[in-house]
Amino acid sequence: MKKHPEITIHNLAHELKISASTVSRALNDNSRISEKTRHLVQKKAIEMGYRPNVLAANLRSKKTNTIGVVVPRIDRYFFSSAISGIEDYAWTKGFNVIISQSNDLLLKEINCVQTLFNNRVDGIIISISMQTNEDKHFRLFSEKNIPILFFDRFCPTIESDRIVVDDFNSGYKITYQLIERGCKRIAHIAGPELLNIYKDRKNGYLRALNEAKIPFTEAYLEVTGLTKDEGMQAFARLMALPNPPDGVFCGNDTTALSALEYCQKNNLKVPNDVALTGFSDEPFSAVVTPSLSTVKQPGYQMGFQAAKRIIHRIESAGTIIPFEQIVLPTTLIIRDSSS
């Protein structure tokens, strides 16, 4: 086995009979170094297979060129596409992306955030868990002036940048579409109120009902964890009502899908017996039968913007940049399940 000792700037310096500082400057294109030496050094560096020790540089500069990402689950399309957007942008700026998942558990989230903090990421992009009802772990970052950016699911008590979609309006529009379609008894399977996104969707739903002068019926609102099972149960409860709904706005595509399954099993025609809509436009939504009406969230774009914003903030450390809430547009997608 060949030996491959790491080359340092000192080795280069020694070879070239100049000082390490000059080597360092030459490699960093510092203007105080003459063209001649710069070339000499850079040539030698390549020749000797030098690779800079990022760790040492980071230690000195107190920057890691790394951003941490915490999402509930990596394997959900919305999040993986957001990560894809983050990674794509970060990559162009030479930033690394460390990911971790909270599994929608507060404790795990706290742990992830702590770990990223200890690893001294330059910034953190996060979409909070369904359980997150405290913000102590985020304050770590604000206190040390490390940028934190929430996307989609944000923590309302932390002042920070946010990339969101207009859940209220999206909820409103998709409910409106059900009304327009002729639905009279419209139910909603909502997510936990803890998360503003679900509250907003619900409020959009209420607003649409209100505008159409459809009285709100308590029994038509199911609050769940929006999992497949919970969705199925909630939908079953709705359909078991003496006066079951003829339109259901499901809080996400997963529950809409489970509702669809329920309908198939119980011989209910969608959309004729009951119209269904989801939220998020998962990859399966377009291809399931009947295809699922939903609201498309620009996951990739959100991630991309998030990375752009946070890296900009990181790079302008020192400058005061006011916090911003960037609202990206959603697209209402009407498919067979409600048309």
Place this chain on the structure above:
Amino acid sequence: MKKHPEITIHNLAHELKISASTVSRALNDNSRISEKTRHLVQKKAIEMGYRPNVLAANLRSKKTNTIGVVVPRIDRYFFSSAISGIEDYAWTKGFNVIISQSNDLLLKEINCVQTLFNNRVDGIIISISMQTNEDKHFRLFSEKNIPILFFDRFCPTIESDRIVVDDFNSGYKITYQLIERGCKRIAHIAGPELLNIYKDRKNGYLRALNEAKIPFTEAYLEVTGLTKDEGMQAFARLMALPNPPDGVFCGNDTTALSALEYCQKNNLKVPNDVALTGFSDEPFSAVVTPSLSTVKQPGYQMGFQAAKRIIHRIESAGTIIPFEQIVLPTTLIIRDSSS
């Protein structure tokens, strides 16, 4: 704005009027430190809000506790679930996961690998791009004795650990199922031969034909990039043959889905006019109509095992561990598209 200077072991040492080395040892539970001082130090550390500087420690120890992951695309379910598995295991061992995507481009892959190398990850887990026909960039790792582990799509010329599934057998089994079902003219939409997984699937297909004494027809084999568009075109070509196939084994679920779409548009009944099967069991495959027969690859498990294996190797640096190819089982899932 409050100032929050970072506390170092020196600050602790100064406060406690002991040396930094003692503090360091106390914090690391070194046996040479007495219970008394250890407690004292640890108490003080918490009190002063000390957080170790991972960078400094890493610089010293030449370890980053980080593993790099390169996948073609993060937002594909198979890969995001693999990453999920990697992250879950890595997390339990205190390892960070840096991700990057090659977008199935060789150049980008080389770049990602280089970057991870420069960032001194302790190991790398990778599933190579569709274009990867060279291995120079991987040799970097072997040369410096940094563990590299391939999963699913591996580079055959690099000696290393691998986590794969038995593509040959899976291809065989799913083709066999088509034969068993009564299909006589079975086509295959294959992926690039460059990737062994596609070659294996194809060979499995050939083997099944051979065993059933069905002669292989050149025109029934389409080699494509397995994208939606290419899949659609390939399928169209197949169906335009004078003697179109009555069963098609598609190289992945995406092409199978596009084939399904084609059938819907052209009024072909699946599986009666033509039976279809995919590969991978994407989330949409179960819910599309007709539901798609496919081979389930244990993405999460593969990722989990990959992380386990590579971290084990990292932690036993110095010890010689023979390379291993771990083959995880697939599950044949027969659904409506071929039943």
Place this chain on the structure above:
DNA sequence: TTTCTTTGTGCAATCGATTGCAAAATTATT
């Protein structure tokens, strides 16, 4: 009491790159 162990701490070098300040080398000016 003296000598030998055992246990606990501290000194100082190290990991590799960066940077303020000073010194040297080069060029411009008189």
Place this chain on the structure above:
DNA sequence: AATAATTTTGCAATCGATTGCACAAAGAAA
């Protein structure tokens, strides 16, 4: 040729934690 101005380069400290070696303190044995 001498001095001033400018450009290049080097010295040495720094970032924060780790660790081999030496030394000090405490206890055990003679």
